[in-house]
Amino acid sequence: MIHHKLDMGEESEEPYTLIAIHSSEEAYKVAYLINQYLNTRFKRRRVDIDFSYEGMMITFPIFDFVDELNYSQYYLFANKCRIAEASLQSSGGLFSEIGSEKDHFLLPEFKKVDYFLKIYSDFENVSLQSLVSQINNLKQIVSAYVVETDNIKSKNNLIFD
Template structure:
């Protein structure tokens, strides 16, 4: 009996563009600012992105915009999620708690980035440089720049579907 073995040598991931955004505003405020300045319509998903981390589920809010005329999809996601952990202290009181906060990152290799804007596009209608310069013109944004996607170690965290 003849056995056939299929080998998948190529990586079939969709190409995307990733923009790092440094901004001190909350995610809903950033989505609102991008809607005003970029003529987009970001809306928050009903379900956030969940990742298991150190025995608990970490959630990251995500905002989507689909541009049907230009065949593009935009995803705005926060990089940092802060979780408050409560631990009971045995000495001191009957129900005294010690609270600590721990940060979890969507892409741990970019800990200083606040938000990521991920763009899928079949056609490049506006250049990446013009989009980044439009984002940098927003007063509340400290800086925005494009990232090389081949350097990202945790690409699996950027799968939002």
């Protein structure tokens, strides 16, 4: 009997660029600022990026923009989600609630990054140096830089569709 073996090699992955953004502003404000100064039209998706972790649902806001003229697709998303966890303790009273906040990260290897800008482009139409420079010129942005995607361990968290 003849056996056929399919070798898929590495997973076929669309090339993308990832820009890390450090800012203390809220996600909607970062999207607004980028829209205002970079001539984009980011809109928040109806459904956020969500993960189930230890019985809790963790959500990260995501904004997207399709540039049909340059055949590019942009995603702006938060890397950090802060969840308030409540725990009950018996302290002589009826109930005593002690709350603690815990941060969860979409890409845990980049815990200091607040937001990411993910860019899919079929062509080299997007000038990364110019884009990063324009983002860095915004006074509410502390810094922005390109991240090497080969070093990312949790690449599966970057699949949005």
